[in-house]
Amino acid sequence: MKENHLEKNRAWIEIDGNHLENNINELKKIIPQNVKIMAVVKANAYGHGLLLIAKKLSEIGIADFAVATLEEGIYLRQHHIKGNILILGFTQFHDLEYVIKYDLIQTIVDYDYSEKIRKLDLSEKLKCHIKIDTGMNRLGEKYSHLDRLYKIYENEKLNILGTFSHLCVADSSEKEDIVFTKNQIFRFDNCVRAIKEKGYDTGKLHLQSSYGVINYKGLHYDYVRVGILMYGINSSAQSYQLTRLNLKPVLSLKARVTSIHSIDRNELVSYGRTYIATEHRKIASVSIGYADGIPRNLSNKNMNVKIKGNYCHVIGRICMDQLLIDISDISNVKVGDEVTFIGEEKEIAATEVADKAGTITNELLSRLGSRLERIVIEKSKSSISGKTK
Ligand SMILES: *Cc1c(COP(=O)(O)O)cnc(C)c1O
8 A cells, every 4th residue: 555645644654864874884983893783673673664774774885684583584585685684583494495595594593493404305505693592591502502502513404604692781781780791702702712613613703782882892703783773772761881872863753633622621531531631721633552552551651742843741541543642832733733752852762752661662663563654764865765564
């Protein structure tokens, strides 16, 4: 469904391509020169729109991507995204032939996974990166199981292009967390050394994601895997940031005023009668709701929105497709006016919204609904390109 008159009709996301480029350049400033960025575009590029983001990144020279699922990888290939695409998650054995067909790279999640692949009849060797678990206990063969790790590197069905692990508290400034992270780094390095000493090729190495990059700057592997900071925002306002970068948020979330009315003292607003006016108020309905990713638990939490350069609050329960805002203090609001829910300003920053909702921006953004249109805005060029997934 792409009819021009439906553009920016109800609720939509604007993607600022220049901000994305700015963030990539800011990150490049602090990573060693020959370390490459692997752009993490899983979960619809953290809600930003997988293809829009991958295309823009390709344009600015990024050639390595990470996705969570096989489907995301296939989608990128079907839309002509070139370069390396690593699937960070598990792929079912009967689907591994698609990894080969679409020239993707599979993560080997542990020894058992490798052993099952060894028994498969694949059309060619499976391109893969080996995951080592250095303490998170999520995916990866445990760092201390060297014999099992060696057997993975001996697996003739695998074309091993890389080896990696994942830090799980690199965003914390707590002393014990820093000690833990340093220990993860130590475990990874020792493990890699042992594998190399056995004569195996580890391929490209990578360990850091966003907070590993800014808080453990001295490290020097082949890639850094960056997600949240590339999108120009912190996971939360409390995240540890040893290095401050001049990042700019890539995403804005907007919707339109659909109806304006006045209510008297003691009249209620929305489901559950949770908001009752204490005086005469002017309110507006806006065409966005929790199905679009505005958390319902932000109902009656003084969530800020921006309209005509002013801020006002969401009132009453947030509904599935609509919500209400109090526009009493703002003059000249008309049906059709734009309302911004997530944007650059502090009052409506993703970190503020996520914090009020009791979560992190990673969750808030990645849950933005599939119903939202995603539009690229190049502010300097003021061009608009089309809607995608
Ligand atoms: C999601 C993810 C990343 C990106 O993390 P950010 O904190 O968003 O940079 C990197 N590596 C792995 C394994 C991930 O799952």
